[in-house]
Amino acid sequence: MVFSPSNSVFLICKDAAGIAGNIFAFGLFVSPIHTFRRIMRNRATEEFSGLPYIYALLNCLISMWYGSPIISPDNIMVMTVNSVGAVFQLVYIALFIIYAEKTKKMKMLGLLAAVCGLIAIIVYGSLQIADAAIRQIVVGVLSCASLISMFASPLFIINLVIRTKSVEFMPFYLSLSTFLMSTSFLLYGIFNCDLFVYVPNGVGTILGIVQLALYFHYKDSSKGNSREPLIVSYA
Numbered sequence: 001m002v003f004s005p006s007n008s009v010f011l012i013c014k015d016a017a018g019i020a021g022n023i024f025a026f027g028l029f030v031s032p033i034h035t036f037r038r039i040m041r042n043r044a045t046e047e048f049s050g051l052p053y054i055y056a057l058l059n060c061l062i063s064m065w066y067g068s069p070i071i072s073p074d075n076i077m078v079m080t081v082n083s084v085g086a087v088f089q090l091v092y093i094a095l096f097i098i099y100a101e102k103t104k105k106m107k108m109l110g111l112l113a114a115v116c117g118l119i120a121i122i123v124y125g126s127l128q129i130a131d132a133a134i135r136q137i138v139v140g141v142l143s144c145a146s147l148i149s150m151f152a153s154p155l156f157i158i159n160l161v162i163r164t165k166s167v168e169f170m171p172f173y174l175s176l177s178t179f180l181m182s183t184s185f186l187l188y189g190i191f192n193c194d195l196f197v198y199v200p201n202g203v204g205t206i207l208g209i210v211q212l213a214l215y216f217h218y219k220d221s222s223k224g225n226s227r228e229p230l231i232v233s234y235a
Contacts (some may be wrong), residue, residue, distance in 0.1 A: 014191035018077025021184030025081045027177035029088040039099050048073035050096040054111045059146045061119045066143035072136050077188060138198035147200030151207055168220050174217055179208025
């Protein structure tokens with residue numbers, strides 16, 4: 001049997017996978033809340049970095065544009081999840097700017113302006129492509145590259161876990177949410193026959209499995225360690 005978007009069974013499965021992906025993504029979006037409670041309580045960003053939220057915003061905006069009906073048909077679940085994600089990242093960035101020292105504040109404002117400028121260029125440039133199929137491919141490649149780099153970002157944490165033999169900097173529920181969301185959108189992309197969705201989420205699924213395997217392998221040696229993660233982000 002060949003997967004076909006016109007097949008009602010695959011349509012149901014695709015929608016179910018997309019809805020599940022949106023639900024699991026929420027766990028990633030709220031993961032930095034603990035960090036920002038601390039920032040607001042101490043009225044300072046301390047040693048936390050704002051870069052993960054800037055990069056997450058860029059990724060969400062590119063993927064949201066790809067999921068829009070203007071670029072790719074029948075990818076509403078991709079657009080909705082990234083729309084919600086973009087709102088969360090904007091809130092986090094705003095809070096970071098409010099409580100950051102002047103140097104960090106100016107840097108974050110500059111990076112935010114750069115993200116807005118880059119997205120404007122991508123949107124304007126893609127709209128100049130008359131052929132809808134080519135337009136989807138161009139934006140799809142950008143979205144795919146952005147997602148793969150986002151999913152690859154935990155490689156630093158994976159390396160840290162292996163070196164220290166400790167999972168104190170790799171929260172279990174964050175790794176689990178990443179795995180579940182990636183797997184859901186992997187299936188969504190397969191049922192929708194969209195390689196720009198299933199390829200990067202396939203990479204995310206594999207990395208999610210690696211993180212979970214490392215967690216269960218090293219969790220016993222991490223007991224007694226209760227320090228907070230170096231950086232809390234959903235990437």
